Amino acid sequence: MKYSYFPGCTLRNKAKDLDDYARACAEKLGFSLEELTDWQCCGGVYPLGADEIASKLPSVRALNAAKKKGQDLVAVCSACYHVLKRVNDDMANVADIQTRANNYMQLDTPYTGETKVLHYLEVLWDVVGFDKLKEAVVNPLTGRKVGAYYGCLLLRPSSVMAFDDPENPTILEDFIRALGAEPVMYPYRNECCGGYISIKEQEKAAGLCKKITDSAEGFQADCLVTACPLCKYNLSKNSNLPIVYFTELLAEALGIKEAQE
Amino acid sequence: MRKIGVFVCHCGSNIAATVDVKKVVELALQEQGVVHAEDYPYMCSEAGQVRIAEAIKENKLEGIVVCSCSPRMHEATFRKCAERNGLNPYLVEIANIREHCSWIHKDMAEATEKAVILMRAAVAKVHLNAPLQAGESAVTKRALVIGGGIAGIQTAIDIADAGYKVDIVEKEPSIGGRMSQLDKTFPTLDCSACILTPKMVEAAAHENITIHTWSEVEKVSGFVGNFTVDIRKKARYVDMDKCTGCGICQEKCPSKKPLNEFNRGLNTRSAIYTPFAQAIPNVPVIDANACIKLNTGKCGICEKFCQAGAIDYTQKDEIITEQYGAIVVATGFDTIKLDKYGEYAYNESKDVITSLELERIMNAAGPTKGHLERLSDGKAPKEIVFIQCVGSRCSDDRGKPYCSKICCMYTAKHAMLIRDKYPDTNVTVFYIDVRTPGKNFDEFYRRAVEDYGVNYVKGQVGKVAPQPDGSLMVHGVDLLENKQILKKADMVVLATAIEPNPDVRKIATMLTASIDTNNFLTEAHPKLRPVESPTAGVFLSGVCQGPKDIPETVAQAGAAAVKVIGLLAKDKLKTNPCTAKADELRCNGCSQCANVCPYGAISYETRQVNDHGIREDRRIAVVNSALCQGCGACTVTCPSGAMDLQGFSNRQIIAEVDAICR
Amino acid sequence: MSKVEQIKEISGVNPLKCMKCGKCSASCPSFNEMDIKPHQFVTYVINDDVEALAESKSAWKCLSCFACIERCPRDVKPGKLIDAARQILIRQRGQEGLSPDEIPALLDEEMPQQLLMSAFRKYRR
């Protein structure tokens, strides 16, 4: 199975781990990620305004490129996934945005939301299957107590993201379980880490992160997994609790991490 | 050419403000056959009807058209008026120039033009109306009440007291319904069982009432006065006549895993069970899914211990067929599922409960024997938070758009009872509005605040977060102080929205009773006929029609009973004369009409016909006008055009089409 | 078009649907930093009080975490309203929430590009 792959700006440098492990694990699990040739940054945040068209165009280009290849479009970074999926929804369902974006793009055939946007975790869940994933684990993470940190962007708004239950998601917990570790349930796993606010208001972000990591530690988590470089940055900066990308954990369980090191 | 009169109603300013009524009158007089036309402020008023009466007499009118409100509102009024004055009531047509015209258009010229066209269509139709005579049908003097909660019980008792037979069909093993699950009732705090049980006993003992518990309505056919209903009596596996209700079977039954529905699944029960101690009938049922004997053939312990020999594993479901003149729907409600409200951690924490679950916890017969304790660790909660409007007043796809009406009052009740019995327990209520319209209701709520020190906070809760120490962190807001509140609670109670019992959809379909987008049954008129369904002979009692508390439910139950009694008191009912009729010269006896008739109203007979001088025997469709409900399915199916519907004949409808397209 | 009309247009939100339950404010992680709270924001738009919104810090404090949008029982989406107000501010020159000169001092070694991108989108045109 081949997927179009949108790595995103951060996975190209600061979050290279997230990217490398994702690709390596994909090969091991029998699917491959073909990076789109000339993708542009998604912008990091979804432009909420109904009249913001230009800032949605990079996503439309990526979506259209995947459409031309006849592939689903996979993202690993929560923010890229969020932006791509919401722009795609606009292109499928919001007539005004659809018309105006297509007017800009001047495509041979207009893009109307045909591409399916998937998060890497969804590929693991829906295509590979967590039971198959479990079988592929060579280095089960037995005894590790891992808290899933979802943050905001994977889950909300659920009407568009339709990723998991927005208040009590389970996909990462199931993933952790498949790798042989013990998932730790804690209530603030879908609360905001502060996001972009940390550029100007470190203390604000620190407070929010502390609430999250304190809660996870209270429930005995050894570490947290996340899919978002910004969440990882904020949480790591404000806590001693190890924060790892879910792909790193995956690579470790599949025996890829050691091989690469 | 018939002489037609046209009467244009102003409806005060409802019509006249948007439709030029004088113009309608003027143009009506130009229509063929119209010999009289006039307008009047309120045609439906006594004085308006007098004008119609005089016009009928003076002009020897042979048909009238009233341009007014919807025929659903006053067609009957004007038909009666015509009949009193010697004009066949079916020679009256209504042009709906209010709901379908003046109320939806703003431009006077446009509305007037439309009103004129609607008038013309009605005039064209009435020229072709036939004088019809309503037939008569007998009334079966027995009523069916579907649902044995307080609504159904009260309706049944009231009908039975008037001397008519009533059957109650209840799908649970006992009558009693939701009210039997409640601990205390507002605003008097009397014990629910203490006031309900006597009613249950009264119903059971009443010579005119038959109770079918563990039974469901399976099929309904017929029409007002003459319903035929199949009732499935589910296998109880216990002989109702032999059982003495001693209860030893329940004590000895080794299968103790099934969740106790009566206690909202908070504890378990045996496979053979009566839902609660005061159950009526006091005869247990065997839960076939959980019974070891029925599933494996082994066990049989209940049979061994039953001294009365009442256990019968061979029982099968039984279908009984009964005749009724009237049917009352009293199917009640349930609380909504909370799966979509993950932020309140209902599925994550045992100490987040619904208010109905709290009723069971507070009740002496409940899972904690009436002690207020946390279901997670059995500890007494010291800090309780109530959250109002969970799933009510929502316009998203998670909840219900309506106010559930009872929650403000029962929460005040719970808060007060807890503060009274456990004074060292703090109670906080997060509310949006406190709605207390009802006798002694606001006083009751104020007592909770002023005398019992319940802490009411105006604001909602965004999240309930279970903490490592087992407590619940409530993230709320106080809108009056304009600050966020973090409250550590031991128990959170959700005032969960109520919704009609999910079975009501199936029942409404069987009864062809209409239902609204929230699954509440629709009334014939929201103000003036609140206990009648638009389907004749079907009546509404209790929450199936809309959220209600107990006093309102009982009042409506009585009102529904009165309507049933009024129906059953009649020996004969007038039937709708707008029935199908076959033209014997055109009918070729092909049977296609009988195949589409939902009422089995069409049969065939061989009859001698005189077809333009040729006499021969032919097989001809005959419509039983008592059974025909006038849908018209047969008229369109008939390949030779022999079948027509009186009152809505092909010629009449075509005349309307022509008038509109003119 | 008035500013309030612009806010409604950009956000696509009908503030009249609000029943003033406060669930947005109960859910908001930036509540304490906001001078006009999320639920008040809706009322200010209804009351056409744009000056107050323009002077308010709230537009810069919203994290776009979408908790209010997710939980709002009336589908009002206060977060979209706040974002629309922010849009109107940054579309006026000199009103941006972040100037390029400030940035070097804010950077650190670990900071992901995503943060810079997001911050630029949120604070500037």
Added chain:
Amino acid sequence: MPVTENWKPKIVAFCCNWCSYAGADLAGSSRLAYPADVKIIKVPCSCRVNPMFILRAFEKGADGVILCGCHPGDCHYSTGNYYARRRMTLLFSMLDYLGVEEGRTRVEWVSAAEGVKFSETMNSFVEKVRALGPNVRLGDLRCKN
């Protein structure tokens, strides 16, 4: 017929007595506007509508015909709307064959509680018929003055 700016379509709406006519009443009592071009004919059930009536309307110059009944499963007479649906499917495909555009005919289920839906349905239907312009296909010249 040339389309003038003042052209108004003639639209016939057949509504069943139990659901859709009541839905139209509710649209009225809720003051939910729709164009005056729509004229409603009450029938007991959607199954009373003979395809002949619809042909007649087009013949007499109607520009659009819409049939409204109870939702599937909610018919007052149990099954009438199913018959209506089947008949209209056949009729509409025949009309399409004859060149009467698809947008000029429609079947819609509107319950007694759906005043909003009734109004929205009529608005969108009229808009569609307006866009199509006057119906010229089945108009019988003998019916013109």
